[in-house]
Amino acid sequence: MSGNSDPLSPRAKLAVTAGKAVAAASRAAGRGSGSVIGGRVALKLDPDLLARLAQNLDVVLVSATNGKTTTTRLIAEALRAAGPVVSNALGANMPAGITSALAGSSEARYGVIEVDEKYLAGVARDTDPKCIALLNLSRDQLDRAAETRMLAENWREGLAGSKAVIIANADDPLVVWAASSSPNVIWVAAGQMWKDDAWSCPSCGGVMQRPGDDWFCGECGFRRPTPSWALSGDHVLDPHGSAWPIHLQLPGRANKANAASSAAVAAVFGVPPQVALERMYQVQAVAGRYDVVQFEGRDLRLLLAKNPAGWLETFSLIDPPPTPVILSVNARGADGTDTSWLWDVDYTRLTGHPICVVGDRRLDLAVRLEVANQQFQVCDTLDQAVQLCPPGRIEVIANYTAFQDLRRRVGN
Structure with a gap:
């Protein structure tokens, strides 16, 4: 990681200042947080601004159809045990919103960034992440989102050969297919209630077999990888087989799964599971959800x-x-x-x-x-x-x- 002394170029500084001014004007006019419009203006003035802002950060990207805002919050909370964090905690998850969030902090050591599924490959290219968490892929916004298999293909191509550590859900065949092009993947058994987007094999189109919690393609042999982390009831099992209790104020099985993936991410940055999971208890609500x-x-x-x-x-x-x-x-x-x-x-x-x-x-x-x-x-x-x-x-x-x-x- 390069030192925080790297100055932004004059153009980048101008872009940040202009973006903040536009965002403030938007807020004053009662048009929301202003982060997206501020980010758009900043990127117009300096198209490389996102890459410049990320260069001094250890970056984590979080992408999924469901749970990315909550998981981003949980990871950010866990990593604060190791140093200051900047995050797009309000969910503005396309390049403009991400740029705006990173421009808001010059002191941070870690950037924990939620990314819209369609923008993951591009944001990964710009931010050179140390870690990428892939939680799930399912049908959403049917009028404009690519069919899930195409999104998985987009991830697979965009992440091929990535230097990042990929933390990926072993129970979602589409995520496994997408992550399998990366050389450094840590698999998490986070579970998958919704299975209707993965009845056919993403690799060959064959029919998926799903005995119990396992899955495999009977035609090409594509199968569930062996996880090194797992959600087990109210505990996270780490790669050594130790069980750590999950302490959350957020309800439901899905949030326990988000916590398991978050603990695996935190471990990449040297934060032990016990510390990470205890810190996650601070999160009571996420942008109004569960309030x-x-x-x-x-x-x-x-x-x-x-x-x-x-x-x-x-x-x-x-x-x-x-x-x-x-x-x-x-x-x-x-x-x-x-x-x-x-x-x-x-x-x-x-x-x-x-x-x-x-x-x-x-x-x-x-x-x-x-x-x-x-x-x-x-x-x-x-x-x-x-x-x-x-x-x-x-x-x-x-x-x-x-x-x-x-x-x-x-x-x-």
Whole structure:
């Protein structure tokens, strides 16, 4: 790692200053954090700025369809045991947002960066990461994201021969296929509830065999690698076979899996599992996710679920019936405008819960729930839905822009 004394060029300094000024103006105008527009302006002025900002950092990239924002937070928390960290903790995960985040800190030793799946190869090229965490790949934003096999191929080509240590989920065949082109991979048995994107072999197209937790292709022999780290119940097993308890305030199996991958990343930087996992306990909520907020005399727990794999994991962590559930779905640009994915979600898992449906696409969701034989009510607003529920806990599950709408309404 080069020393932090490397000065930025005059052009790079100008780009950083201009980006920060534009971001501040955007915030003052009430248009969000300003990080994306600030980053865009900075990159226009110095197209190499991301590479320049990353050159003094030990960089970790985190990419996945689900869980990358949370895992980025967990890794950042763990690495603070070893030194100052800069991170795009609010989830602006394309080059402009990443550039903006890195420009915000000149003192950091580590950069922990969440990267949109489509931009991973390019950001890896620019930032020369020491470590890359690949968690999962599943269908998402069907109107514009490449089919998952193509994304895996893109990762595979972009990471071929990478010097980075790749921390990869051994239970996701698409991730294994993508990571297998790299010379230095550490496999983590993090589990995979959602299997519907990996029934055919990414290597040859043959049918995947899935006995128990194992998987292999009966045609070409592509198979699950032997993991050196594993999630086992409430513990992480390290490569020496030691079991370390997972201490989290975040709910659900998926977050334990995120913690297992994060512990494996931390170990690459010399942070022992016990220290890493204890530090992860600090994380209570991630950009509003899992927060419990008081609203209209009820306790609303805010849960984000953007695609079928995410909804499946979320259903597994909600309180049992008869806890009411409010579902909110939009189909704006950031969500993807195609809602056909609703038919891939098993809504029978909500049987016994009173359900209220809100959001721009509440009628699409209502049709899907009708077919799944669920009892539900369609409401025009969150307030109306909350008032239909008795006092106490309500689980509120929303996709991306619907989640932002909810946070604004409840003042979170």
